[in-house]
Amino acid sequence: LCLGRVLRSCLYVKMSQLTLETYQEWPNLDLIFIYPLSQLPTPQHPKIRLYNAEQVLSWEPVALSNSTRPVVYRVQFKYTDSEWFMTDVMSIGVNCTQITATECDFTAASPSAGFPMDFNVTLRLRAELGALHSAWVTMPWFQHYRNVTVGPPENIEVTPGEGSLIIRFSSPFDIADTSTAFFWYHVHYWEKGGIQQVKGPFRSNSISLDNLKPFRVYCLQVQAQLLWNKSNILRLGHLSNTSCYETMADASTELQQVILISVGTFSLLSVVAGACFFLVLKYRGLIKYWFHTPPSIPLQIEEYLKDPTQPILEALDKDSSPKDDVWDSVSIISFPEKEQDDVLQTL
Numbered sequence: 001l002c003l004g005r006v007l008r009s010c011l012y013v014k015m016s017q018l019t020l021e022t023y024q025e026w027p028n029l030d031l032i033f034i035y036p037l038s039q040l041p042t043p044q045h046p047k048i049r050l051y052n053a054e055q056v057l058s059w060e061p062v063a064l065s066n067s068t069r070p071v072v073y074r075v076q077f078k079y080t081d082s083e084w085f086m087t088d089v090m091s092i093g094v095n096c097t098q099i100t101a102t103e104c105d106f107t108a109a110s111p112s113a114g115f116p117m118d119f120n121v122t123l124r125l126r127a128e129l130g131a132l133h134s135a136w137v138t139m140p141w142f143q144h145y146r147n148v149t150v151g152p153p154e155n156i157e158v159t160p161g162e163g164s165l166i167i168r169f170s171s172p173f174d175i176a177d178t179s180t181a182f183f184w185y186h187v188h189y190w191e192k193g194g195i196q197q198v199k200g201p202f203r204s205n206s207i208s209l210d211n212l213k214p215f216r217v218y219c220l221q222v223q224a225q226l227l228w229n230k231s232n233i234l235r236l237g238h239l240s241n242t243s244c245y246e247t248m249a250d251a252s253t254e255l256q257q258v259i260l261i262s263v264g265t266f267s268l269l270s271v272v273a274g275a276c277f278f279l280v281l282k283y284r285g286l287i288k289y290w291f292h293t294p295p296s297i298p299l300q301i302e303e304y305l306k307d308p309t310q311p312i313l314e315a316l317d318k319d320s321s322p323k324d325d326v327w328d329s330v331s332i333i334s335f336p337e338k339e340q341d342d343v344l345q346t347l
């Protein structure tokens with residue numbers, strides 16, 4: 001029961017409990033009538049998103065009918081055995097005190113960029129409107145390394161090699177202290193239409209899949225796994241999207257190719273040569289006819305016939321005959337067989 005705005009004070013009777021409270025200088029008497037102090041509805045469906053490096057608390061807005069002023073929210077946090085802290089720029093680097101937004105993104109905090117990933121953090125949240133507020137909603141505690149959802153490796157680059165694929169990628173998120181937490185990687189791969197195989201774990205961001213068949217299409221997915229050895233925590237991450245690549249020739253295939261091409265060319269040439277030979281044989285008469293030159297008398301004979309007194313025939317005889325009988329010296333060189341073998345070996 002409110003006694004009216006003019007009084008600037010209000011007697012409030014909650015019928016169920018019959019409590020009487022007086023508020024001085026209260027500007028929004030209607031609201032007090034509808035929502036008794038500390039009875040503002042709590043924000044609904046709060047959730048913590050821990051995806052890669054992200055740390056975000058979000059909730060659904062508290063909708064108050066007839067309120068002209070916006071509802072604001074307050075988030076507080078604590079570590080294992082500490083008291084509750086305000087989320088403001090001084091404490092965590094982000095202000096989530098009396099905010100109208102329905103999320104608090106700790107990742108945006110600078111310079112800390114959120115809670116340290118190995119801290120045990122508990123968050124709580126309430127709605128506020130003037131002097132009114134809701135009850136606190138306390139979230140389950142979390143440790144980032146323990147509760148995080150690990151995404152797939154990023155910036156995946158694949159270079160097809162000789163019967164291999166070289167995969168490079170970056171980690172899902174940066175880890176500050178790699179001595180206690182680090183990533184392992186697994187590669188799932190399969191020849192298109194074949195059975196899936198898994199290779200790993202690897203610590204390196206560069207993985208080579210060897211002994212693949214050349215000129216085949218292989219598909220692959222990469223997966224990260226977070227290890228936090230302080231608590232023996234293993235968080236298996238999401239698989240990357242499937243992507244497919246064709247391998248290139250390896251050295252032996254290249255040699256095979258060269259041989260194949262050589263043999264192929266040789267066979268082709270042989271066939272062509274054979275065909276020509278066959279044609280020549282078959283159409284010998286025709287060819288003779290085409291290349292036929294009228295018979296002619298050799299020049300010197302012709303001259304002789306013109307003037308039989310000239311001693312041309314003797315001259316011809318002199319020119320040719322003695323030379324035929326001249327031999328250059330012929331030497332026959334032979335190695336004994338054993339020596340020859342030695343020479344080959346030293347070569």
Ligand SMILES: *[C@@H]1O[C@H](CO)[C@@H](O)[C@H](O)[C@H]1NC(C)=O
Nearest residue numbers: 030031033034064065066067
């Ligand atoms: C809110 O305001 C409307 C008129 O604007 C009124 O009909 C309704 O009863 C009010 N609701 C409450 C809970 O006072």
Ligand SMILES: *[C@@H]1O[C@H](CO)[C@@H](O)[C@H](O)[C@H]1NC(C)=O
Nearest residue numbers: 079080081120121122141142
């Ligand atoms: C984290 O802190 C909460 C209390 O805030 C406690 O109940 C919980 O056991 C702690 N978890 C670990 C792993 O220490």
Ligand SMILES: *[C@@H]1O[C@H](CO)[C@@H](O)[C@H](O)[C@H]1NC(C)=O
Nearest residue numbers: 088089095096097098099100
């Ligand atoms: C936090 O932000 C809200 C609005 O965004 C502002 O009203 C409030 O004063 C800020 N609080 C602090 C402690 O800076």
Ligand SMILES: *[C@@H]1O[C@H](CO)[C@@H](O)[C@H](O)[C@H]1NC(C)=O
Nearest residue numbers: 048139140141142143146147
């Ligand atoms: C984090 O994981 C622990 C158990 O490992 C669980 O009890 C806790 O509720 C989780 N926290 C969140 C916010 O999911």
Ligand SMILES: *[C@@H]1O[C@H](CO)[C@@H](O)[C@H](O)[C@H]1NC(C)=O
Nearest residue numbers: 178179180181228229230231
């Ligand atoms: C955690 O990992 C580091 C580095 O790999 C190693 O030196 C250390 O012994 C490990 N601690 C535990 C508890 O396994």
Ligand SMILES: *[C@@H]1O[C@H](CO)[C@@H](O)[C@H](O)[C@H]1NC(C)=O
Nearest residue numbers: 152153154155156240241242
């Ligand atoms: C993976 O595929 C989904 C849908 O198929 C797409 O929305 C997403 O952007 C892809 N991710 C990457 C890293 O390409």
